[in-house]
Amino acid sequence: xxxxxxxxxxxxxxxxxxxxxxxxxxxxxxxxxxxxxxxxxxxxxxxxxxxxxxxxxxxxxxxxxxxxxxxxxxxxxxxxxxxxxxxxxxxxxxxxxxxxxxxxxxxxxxxxxxxxxxxxxxxxxxxxxxxxxxxxxxxxxxxxxxxxxxxxxxxxxxxxxxxxxxxxxxxxxxxxxxxxxxxxxxxxxxxxxxxxxxxxxxxxxxxxxxxxxxxxxxxxxxxxxx
Amino acid sequence: xxxxxxxxxxxxxxxxxxxxxxxxxxxxxxxxxxxxxxxxxxxxxxxxxxxxxxxxxxxxxxxxxxxxxxxxxxxxxxxxxxxxxxxxxxxxxxxxxxxxxxxxxxxxxxxxxxxxxxxxxxxxxxxxxxxxxxxxxxxxxxxxxxxxxxxxxxxxxxxxxxxxxxxxxxxxxxxxxxxxxxxxxxxxxxxxxxxxxxxxxxxxxxxxxxxxxxxxxxxxxxxxxx
DNA sequence: AGATTGTTCTTCGTATACACTTTGTCCGGA
DNA sequence: TCCGGACAAAGTGTATACGAAGAACAATCT
Numbered sequence: 001x002x003x004x005x006x007x008x009x010x011x012x013x014x015x016x017x018x019x020x021x022x023x024x025x026x027x028x029x030x031x032x033x034x035x036x037x038x039x040x041x042x043x044x045x046x047x048x049x050x051x052x053x054x055x056x057x058x059x060x061x062x063x064x065x066x067x068x069x070x071x072x073x074x075x076x077x078x079x080x081x082x083x084x085x086x087x088x089x090x091x092x093x094x095x096x097x098x099x100x101x102x103x104x105x106x107x108x109x110x111x112x113x114x115x116x117x118x119x120x121x122x123x124x125x126x127x128x129x130x131x132x133x134x135x136x137x138x139x140x141x142x143x144x145x146x147x148x149x150x151x152x153x154x155x156x157x158x159x160x161x162x163x164x165x166x167x168x169x170x171x172x173x174x175x176x177x178x179x180x181x182x183x184x185x186x187x188x189x190x191x192x193x194x195x196x197x198x199x200x201x202x203x204x205x206x207x208x209x210x211x212x213x214x215x216x217x218x219x220x221x222x223x224x225x226x
Numbered sequence: 227x228x229x230x231x232x233x234x235x236x237x238x239x240x241x242x243x244x245x246x247x248x249x250x251x252x253x254x255x256x257x258x259x260x261x262x263x264x265x266x267x268x269x270x271x272x273x274x275x276x277x278x279x280x281x282x283x284x285x286x287x288x289x290x291x292x293x294x295x296x297x298x299x300x301x302x303x304x305x306x307x308x309x310x311x312x313x314x315x316x317x318x319x320x321x322x323x324x325x326x327x328x329x330x331x332x333x334x335x336x337x338x339x340x341x342x343x344x345x346x347x348x349x350x351x352x353x354x355x356x357x358x359x360x361x362x363x364x365x366x367x368x369x370x371x372x373x374x375x376x377x378x379x380x381x382x383x384x385x386x387x388x389x390x391x392x393x394x395x396x397x398x399x400x401x402x403x404x405x406x407x408x409x410x411x412x413x414x415x416x417x418x419x420x421x422x423x424x425x426x427x428x429x430x431x432x433x434x435x436x437x438x439x440x441x442x443x444x445x446x447x448x449x450x451x452x
Numbered sequence: 453a454g455a456t457t458g459t460t461c462t463t464c465g466t467a468t469a470c471a472c473t474t475t476g477t478c479c480g481g482a
Numbered sequence: 483t484c485c486g487g488a489c490a491a492a493g494t495g496t497a498t499a500c501g502a503a504g505a506a507c508a509a510t511c512t
Contacts, residue, residue, distance in 0.1 A: 015298065015495070017286070040462065051497045053279070056464095060243070060283045064290050066380075072241065073463060073504045088378040091329075095321040103317075152314040154292075158384055242465065266493065277466050282494095299473050299494060 020048050021058035028067050028078055029168040035080040039068060065161055067168075081169045083216075089162055089169075090212040096159045097143075097208060098201040103150035105192045105200035112149045116142065116189045123182055135182070140167065142185060146192070170215065184210060246274050247284035254293050254304055255394040261306035265294060291387055293394075307395045309442075315388055315395075316438040320431065322385045323369075327414060327430035328423040329376035338375045342368065342415045349408055361408070366393065368411060372418070396441065410436060 024044070027033050044055045059076050062068045068076040104112075119142045126134040143163055147156040184207040191200040250270070253259050270281045285302050288294045294302040330338075345368045352360040369389055373382040410433040417426040 017495085042462080053282075053496065053498095056279075057283055057286045060286050061290050064287050066383075074506095075463060085380070088380045091325065091378060092322070092380050092384065095325050096318070099317065099321050152317060154311070154314045154318050154388070158318065162380070241463095268493075278494095279465065279467095300475095301494060 016050050016054040017057040020044070020050060020054050021061055023048055024058055024062055025065075025067060025164065028062075029164065029171060031171060033078050035078050035172070037078045039076045039078065041075065066165065081165070081172065086169055086212075086215055089165060090208065090215070093159065093162055093166070094205065094208050094212075096155060096162065097147075098204045100147050100150040100152075100155055100159060101188060101192065101200040101204035102197040103152060103155070104146050105195055105197045107151050108149050108192050108195070113189070113193045116145060116149075116192065119145065120182075120186060120189055123185070127182060136167075139181070139185075142189075146188075149192075166211075166215075180214075181207065181210060241280075242276055243280040243283040246270075246276060246280050247287055249274055250284055250288055251291075251293060251390065254288075255390065255397060257397060259304050261304050261398070263304045265302040265304065267301065292391065307391070307398070312395055312441055315391060316434065316441065319385065319388055319392070320434050320438075322381060322388065323373075323434060324427040324430045326373050326376040326378075326381055326385060327418065327426040329378060329381070330372050331418045331421055331423045331426035333377050334375050334418050334421070339415070339419045342371060342375075342418065345371065346408075346412060346415055349411070353408060362393075365407070365411075368415075372414075375418075392437075392441075406440075407433065407436060 024033075033039065039059070041052045041055050041059070044059075045052045048055065059068060059070070063070050063076065067079055069079050070076045108116075119138055123135060123138045123142070126138060140163070144160060147159050147163075150156060184203070188200065188203040188207055191203040194200075250259075259265065265285070267278045267281050267285070270285075271278050274281065285294060285296065289296050289302070293305055295305050296302045334342075345364055349361060349364045349368070352364060366389070370386060373385050373389075376382060410429070414426065414429040414433055417429040420426075
């Protein structure tokens with residue numbers, strides 16, 4: 001795994017710290033680094049085939065984003081999402097993504113809507129093929145796209161970060177609600193296309209409530225907190 | 227007493243990068259570094275009397291928080307808030323701080339309320355003394371305290387970051403609305419004390435609308451372009 | 453056993469070096 | 483005079499090494 005990452009990182013020429021950050025995020029989200037796992041700088045530097053400096057800079061951002069917790073003089077460990085943080089995250093998402101849906105409804109151009117519909121089609125197709133990974137990916141893309149259409153950079157960047165965390169928590173809970181939620185997505189895109197802000201907000205709320213309920217069901221199993 | 231010692235020992239040591247970050251933030255908010263100004267690593271390192279490494283790590287976080295913009299291979303410049311970002315920020319704050327007010331109303335203990343009332347008193351006093359700087363400071367403390375009482379770390383940290391930005395924009399516009407807004411604060415704390423979530427949310431909304439309107443008036447003067 | 457003392461691991465900060473980009477400047481030629 | 487390109491300067495991006503301090507753990511001593 002370390003070799004794969006190293007090869008990939010070496011190939012591109014973005015700043016190393018950004019590549020490390022991206023790799024670190026996905027490694028955490030994918031569960032390659034498990035909650036509570038200790039992330040020493042040397043270890044990460046070796047895993048990614050870079051020196052400690054880019055690693056440190058990436059760790060600071062990962063800390064600000066809440067993926068890792070840094071203990072003073074002890075270094076970083078992967079954050080441990082508790083069921084409490086799930087509740088908190090959904091409470092914030094409810095406020096933010098409903099706003100995003102409203103703004104998207106008010107501002108979406110014909111091209112925007114067409115792009116969303118295209119994602120919807122691909123999603124339906126992937127669902128039929130039982131390609132769950134692809135469905136999950138399209139799911140993300142759809143949500144992120146709506147955020148982008150909202151045209152509010154603050155909203156977009158904050159909600160995106162939250163969304164990544166939700167993905168992480170879901171993955172940890174082994175939830176695969178994606179196909180089930182596709183119908184809600186269609187409602188949402190319909191509402192956005194209609195240009196009706198209230199309706200879009202309502203659709204987003206319904207979607208989030210369902211997702212939240214599903215998250216709770218999966219959380220029943222319990223995470224190994226701390 | 228044992229706790230006192232632990233708090234002292236643990237809290238005493240602040241990593242240099244955090245000190246640099248704090249200093250950088252306040253320097254930007256206070257207008258010591260003006261929007262568009264170039265921030266070379268060497269210059270910052272010298273200004274703060276540290277080496278480049280802590281500066282770089284602080285810069286990454288400042289970038290994530292939106293205080294600086296980093297141009298690839300060119301380094302960092304202080305971000306330039308436009309009137310567009312003001313609108314966007316208030317749209318998000320409206321969703322977030324109303325939620326915070328509701329949660330605070332639902333969860334505030336007697337001690338929490340007492341602390342808020344104490345801030346209110348100090349604020350009234352400072353207003354009488356015409357000590358505007360102190361009023362502004364108490365203003366911040368009050369808002370941050372409410373966020374903390376909400377008990378949602380995500381909400382708290384996101385809204386805090388937004389709040390710092392608003393302070394910045396206000397300072398740039400030379401707005402001193404603080405004394406004027408104090409009456410709204412009293413309403414808000416009253417609502418939180420009552421435990422009525424709807425009422426608290428309403429009070430927060432009224433406060434934000436007034437602040438937003440004031441921000442716009444000041445923005446008329448015009449900020450540098452996007 | 454319990455407390456004390458080392459030892460080790462790791463972070464944190466510093467310093468230094470160097471490649472590579474971008475930028476700015478200067479100089480010669482049309 | 484103006485243009486264009488070589489050339490130098492500035493600054494980032496990255497690596498490496500070293501020392502100091504803190505935390506955790508093992509070994510030792512009373």
